[in-house]
Amino acid sequence: QVQLVESGGGLVKPGGSLRLSCAASGFSFTDYSMLWIRQAPGKGLEWVSYINSNGGAVYYADPAKGRFTISRDNAKNSLFLQLNSLSAEDTALYYCAKWNYGADSWGQGTLVTVSS
Amino acid sequence: EIVLTQSPDTLSLSPGERATLSCRASQSVSSNNLAWYQQKPGQAPRALIYGASRRAPGIPDRFSGSGSGTDFTLTISRLEPEDFVVYYCQQYTTFPWTFGHGTKVDIK
Numbered sequence: 001q002v003q004l005v006e007s008g009g010g011l012v013k014p015g016g017s018l019r020l021s022c023a024a025s026g027f028s029f030t031d032y033s034m035l036w037i038r039q040a041p042g043k044g045l046e047w048v049s050y051i052n053s054n055g056g057a058v059y060y061a062d063p064a065k066g067r068f069t070i071s072r073d074n075a076k077n078s079l080f081l082q083l084n085s086l087s088a089e090d091t092a093l094y095y096c097a098k099w100n101y102g103a104d105s106w107g108q109g110t111l112v113t114v115s116s
Numbered sequence: 117e118i119v120l121t122q123s124p125d126t127l128s129l130s131p132g133e134r135a136t137l138s139c140r141a142s143q144s145v146s147s148n149n150l151a152w153y154q155q156k157p158g159q160a161p162r163a164l165i166y167g168a169s170r171r172a173p174g175i176p177d178r179f180s181g182s183g184s185g186t187d188f189t190l191t192i193s194r195l196e197p198e199d200f201v202v203y204y205c206q207q208y209t210t211f212p213w214t215f216g217h218g219t220k221v222d223i224k
Binding site for chain 2: 044045046047050059060061062095101102103104106107108109
């Protein structure tokens with residue numbers, strides 16, 4: 001079955017950086033676009049970024065533009081999100097999701113906490 | 117950016133009742149590129165509906181979606197105990213993709 005496992009979250013100081021990873025299995029990773037979606041504590045869902053199946057098209061939410069970079073390694077069935085210039089407003093659980101006319105599979109998320 | 121407004125914020129109903137959740141878009145969502153998700157406490161969301169009205173695999177038929185343009189609805193025909201959780205709509209017609217703020221269905 002489809003499995004998505006995020007990692008790389010943690011506690012980081014304002015202005016710091018993190019690289020999130022998502023290991024995919026149970027499906028043909030190269031055939032699907034992927035997403036990052038985040039959820040601040042006690043808040044709703046926020047779409048962060050999209051990457052198409054071959055990595056040739058990427059899109060970002062406005063808060064992520066210029067600071068976050070989405071990428072993928074299809075040979076390793078892995079999705080990444082590089083987070084730079086982090087602020088307290090970026091504190092959230094970050095989910096990766098498989099896109100198939102809807103985010104039809106989600107990981108359990110990796111928590112990013114930005115605090116001094 | 118397309119803003120999605122969900123209403124009501126909270127819907128208080130009893131098991132067995134019908135739930136009607138609304139999602140209104142600030143501009144037209146073409147090709148009915150709208151999805152609905154359910155999120156239980158402490159869990160990742162799961163997809164219920166895509167294309168405004170198509171049930172995702174494995175989703176019970178008590179869940180249905182309808183609407184077009186700017187007005188969309190998620191209907192739960194008869195609420196089961198496990199349905200009293202939070203629901204989100206999402207548009208994927210135009211980047212940046214956006215979510216509504218959610219509707220919580222709780223037990224009356």
